[in-house]
Amino acid sequence: MHVFSALFRFHLQSRTLKDKRRIVKSILARARNTFNVAAAEVDDQDIPGSALLAFVTVTEGRSQGRRILEMLEEHVVEERPDVALVAVEIEER
Numbered sequence: 573m574h575v576f577s578a579l580f581r582f583h584l585q586s587r588t589l590k591d592k593r594r595i596v597k598s599i600l601a602r603a604r605n606t607f608n609v610a611a612a613e614v615d616d617q618d619i620p621g622s623a624l625l626a627f628v629t630v631t632e633g634r635s636q637g638r639r640i641l642e643m644l645e646e647h648v649v650e651e652r653p654d655v656a657l658v659a660v661e662i663e664e665r
């Protein structure tokens with residue numbers, strides 16, 4: 573069993589926390605539904621223009637877990653051109 577986590581740091585063009593929450597909730601819901609990962613906003617909750625989201629998956633194979641999170645990264649970049657993905661950290665736990 574292999575546990576992989578990823579931290580995605582985003583720069584958002586939202587000016588209010590309400591706008592930010594709409595964007596973040598959409599990204600988290602799509603990630604959960606499409607890639608079957610656990611997902612949450614883990615930092616910068618009170619900063620309208622920034623978000624730090626965490627994603628976790630558990631797989632049997634080492635390469636499979638990393639690939640799921642890499643596909644999630646590609647999906648977010650393609651599906652959400654309105655947000656800038658600033659940094660991604662993927663690691664095995």
